[in-house]
Amino acid sequence: MLNAQFKFSPWLELVLTTTSFxxxxxxxxxxxxxxxxxTPATADVAVSTAEVNSAATVGGAEYAxxxxxxxxxxxxxxxxxxxAHDYQAASDYAAQAQADAKLAQTKVSSTKAxxxxxxxxxxxxxxxEELNRVNSNx
Amino acid sequence: MNKISMTPGALLILAMLxxxxxxxxxxxxLERTRQQYQMxxxxxxxxxxxxxxxxxxxxxxxxxxxxxHNNQSNEEIDQFAYIASKxxxxxxETARQKSAENRIANAGKERxxxxxxxxxxxxxxxxxxxxxxxxxxxxxxxxxxxxxxxxDLLSAELADMKAKNTDRGLVIxxxxxxxxTNDARLNPDGMHELQRxxxxxxxxPQQTIxxxxxxxxxxxxxxxxxxxxxxxxxxxSALQLMGVQKSRIATYGYGEQFPLVDNSTAENRQxxxxxEIILSDDAGHIIHRY
Numbered sequence: 157m158l159n160a161q162f163k164f165s166p167w168l169e170l171v172l173t174t175t176s177f178x179x180x181x182x183x184x185x186x187x188x189x190x191x192x193x194x195t196p197a198t199a200d201v202a203v204s205t206a207e208v209n210s211a212a213t214v215g216g217a218e219y220a221x222x223x224x225x226x227x228x229x230x231x232x233x234x235x236x237x238x239x240a241h242d243y244q245a246a247s248d249y250a251a252q253a254q255a256d257a258k259l260a261q262t263k264v265s266s267t268k269a270x271x272x273x274x275x276x277x278x279x280x281x282x283x284x285e286e287l288n289r290v291n292s293n294x
Numbered sequence: 295m296n297k298i299s300m301t302p303g304a305l306l307i308l309a310m311l312x313x314x315x316x317x318x319x320x321x322x323x324l325e326r327t328r329q330q331y332q333m334x335x336x337x338x339x340x341x342x343x344x345x346x347x348x349x350x351x352x353x354x355x356x357x358x359x360x361x362x363h364n365n366q367s368n369e370e371i372d373q374f375a376y377i378a379s380k381x382x383x384x385x386x387e388t389a390r391q392k393s394a395e396n397r398i399a400n401a402g403k404e405r406x407x408x409x410x411x412x413x414x415x416x417x418x419x420x421x422x423x424x425x426x427x428x429x430x431x432x433x434x435x436x437x438x439x440x441x442x443x444x445x446d447l448l449s450a451e452l453a454d455m456k457a458k459n460t461d462r463g464l465v466i467x468x469x470x471x472x473x474x475t476n477d478a479r480l481n482p483d484g485m486h487e488l489q490r491x492x493x494x495x496x497x498x499p500q501q502t503i504x505x506x507x508x509x510x511x512x513x514x515x516x517x518x519x520x521x522x523x524x525x526x527x528x529x530x531s532a533l534q535l536m537g538v539q540k541s542r543i544a545t546y547g548y549g550e551q552f553p554l555v556d557n558s559t560a561e562n563r564q565x566x567x568x569x570e571i572i573l574s575d576d577a578g579h580i581i582h583r584y
Contacts, residue, residue: 185497202391248373251377255384257382258384259383262383265391266387266388266394269390270390270391271396272398273395276397276402277397277401279405284408287408287411290415291415
């Protein structure tokens with residue numbers, strides 16, 4: 157019998173069992189730890205990438221170049237951290253990239269609105285001058 | 295070993311000191327973000343125009359402050375502070391956007407109002423032009439009617455005097471029979487005729503008259519010229535005696551230059567011997583023969 161062939165002393169058996177339990181549980185814990193961080197980090201990076209792309213689509217490069225540069229740099233760092241299995245850092249960089257991208261998007265719509273307002277204001281100025289001119293020529 | 299064991303008290307003090315100094319733990323970025331947050335909170339425009347974004351910034355700020363409070367690592371604090379800082383930026387930018395959008399809404403309204411005003415003015419100007427034109431036309435019409443009425447009145451008044459409406463205006467012809475033969479003086483019939491003219495002239499003070507003397511071809515040219523002048527002057531004098539101002543009267547003797555008919559018969563010659571009185575228009579203008 158196998159049991160008969162490898163018979164350890166009860167003391168040794170206890171030590172071995174305890175050790176293997178610790179090692180196994182440590183490995184399991186580590187793995188679950190990795191998996192529990194890897195999944196959200198992957199999602200974070202994906203979401204941030206989408207945000208950055210969306211900001212670029214609406215004209216981020218033109219209206220918010222600094223924010224766009226920062227967002228892209230953070231994305232690069234997030235992806236590098238993912239490759240290095242540093243999922244916490246990846247999530248952090250992704251969060252920063254997302255914040256930059258959101259700010260870029262806001263700046264785009266804000267700048268566009270301000271430009272439109274200025275154009276309208278100019279329109280009105282021209283109209284007003286025209287009205288005054290016509291009135292004074294009456 | 296001995297040295298270390300001798301300084302547990304010092305270690306304790308050092309630990310307490312570091313604990314004290316790090317108790318309100320912070321980073322440069324967190325401090326900057328806190329200032330930024332303070333400014334945003336004090337900006338009524340942001341509070342009013344970007345309340346949702348400001349709440350998100352509030353939450354992010356709480357996370358950053360908690361990280362500091364819980365003595366988390368500088369990297370962790372900065373991570374939260376960075377996010378908070380961007381959220382504040384977003385609130386700020388959103389407020390600017392809303393403000394611009396409000397301006398656009400108002401400006402659009404203002405522009406429409408101005409366009410309306412402009413259009414209204416154009417319409418009013420057109421109306422004014424039209425009514426001006428109508429008014430002028432009416433005025434011209436009224437003037438014409440009035441003028442016509444005056445002429446009609448004059449014509450009627452002078453009708454018994456055989457006034458003729460000619461190209462030169464109303465012309466009254468005083469025939470040879472109203473004068474003495476070869477005489478410049480008017481006979482009583484002539485004076486009577488002139489009195490009626492004087493009455494009409496006094497009723498129409500703006501009219502002036504031109505008195506033209508004419509003769510037939512009998513006798514010398516110089517004599518006839520003189521006779522025509524004398525007869526014209528006689529009429530002028532008579533009218534002045536009857537109250538017509540001298541400034542309203544012009545006289546001219548043409549002699550035999552402008553016969554009405556040829557001088558072949560006695561009857562014709564009598565027709566050619568005459569004084570013509572030409573009435574001016576309302577403005578005092580008279581069309582002369584030459």
